[in-house]
Amino acid sequence: MAATNKANMDEVGMNKGIWVEGRAKKKVLEFLNGLLNSKKLEAVLMPATNRTKDSYSWFLMGKDGLLESADPFPPVMTTQGARAVSYLTKKGRAWKKTAVLLRPCELRATIELAKIRQVELENLVLISFDCPGAYPLEKYFNGDQKKLDEAFDACLSKQAELEGARAVCSICNRFTGRGADIEIGLIGGEAKGFWLIPGSREGEDLLEGVTGSASHKLEAREKAISELRAQREEKRKQTLDSFQETVKGPENLMRVLSSCINCHNCSRVCPICFCRECYFDSKALSSEADAMLQRAQRKNGLRLPPDLLLFHLGRMTHMSISCVSCGACEDACPADVPVSMLFSLAGRNTQAVFEYEPGRSLEEAVPYTVFKFEELKDFEAPYIKEYSKEQ
């Protein structure tokens, strides 16, 4: 179970990190192998390189230890981690204690999916880390991977911007693993080591017996994080604000979406889009030739397949409230549409209405499922006031 409860987080976590000296990648794998050997964990779900070594996939690894190619900090996001977790636990809880290594955005998506019962968190130990961002898939596959890997490793410990990261990563303001059972703290470690910070009782139990010096300069880490966060929040606001200007009006929005080929890939890879059959792939929107001819006549032309904008806007009404800005949509887009910006913008605005932040806490219900008696007065035409005027 993840400790995403705020009170719980203050109680444990904070200032209780264990400082581990050494290369983070190697040491994290050692730590996980140790837990597997001591039977504290029975399985680990984490990315590892494929056989061809040029890409990453998720693997469920068991008692004989981790795959040699396992990598806790992959430089690309191939499958959104929350999807991997959902594949594992969609049909019920994991029966064995399983650790899952997730990027912060994957962690938030996992928590969102747990709320809508696409993930069962029981027996899962969520581990996350300070993410420097990820490369666009296309760039990674076609570029000099060795060079990119090196640059990525260099960024892991420093707060340096990852050069060539996805647009949505460069404006990410939730880049730490806070909220996970165990947070791997890289920022502030200055490449000398990292912290293992428990975020829940369960995380604390697992960290018992890990050798390392107690709380070493955790304040420095907090300071570095808050500085970077302020910087990113400013950048995020500016970028999204200026993007909003470019999509003003249906004709401008269509300009941004003009290269869309209606493949619905963005929905297929989205961790939040969990429906077995998407409404927009269903027959619900299909109509007879007659109806389409009428529409064409009315508008002087109709693009086919129709309802491209309805698909995007409609999908936004479904997922924007839970959008964690992970950018999986843009990685999957074959037509280079800036969908991650579009969805991040929609998400920012709709989430603000309900003061909701996806993945912040398990206790925070998805806004669709709850209500307050007195709220959102700006969105309804007033009733009582006008009514009394009529009398």
Add this chain to the structure above:
Amino acid sequence: MADQKTEKIIVAFLCNWCTFTAADLAGTSRLKYAPNIRIVKVMCSSRVDPVFILKPLLDGADGVLIGGCAPGDCHYSKGTFYARRKIALAKTLAGSMGLDPRRIRLSWIPASEGPRFARVVNEFTKQIEALGDNPAKREVYI
């Protein structure tokens, strides 16, 4: 801006228990109201998915009216509260993506208030006429 030549079309989703009954009452009371609305009856205003609102707006309707029971009076007791959240989301999204949220209106009209229904329809029609044609009306690429 205001294009008086073409008749403005407003799609109205009315809840079966209150607003649709109010519309009925307006009819039986022989009240006159603007002929611009096309009524779709739904069992509850919370049945109105934001997609229902976006579809006519993108297809060229000039406005969408959602009518339901007043908060607290809902036939299903909680429907209007869910509806309000959904409409809030639809309006916000429309606003962020450059559609005019003023073309969407959520009104609470109880069953016994035919005159009020007529007034809301007239008022909203007037507002839509002032806004002019929906720019999506002739947008081929949508």
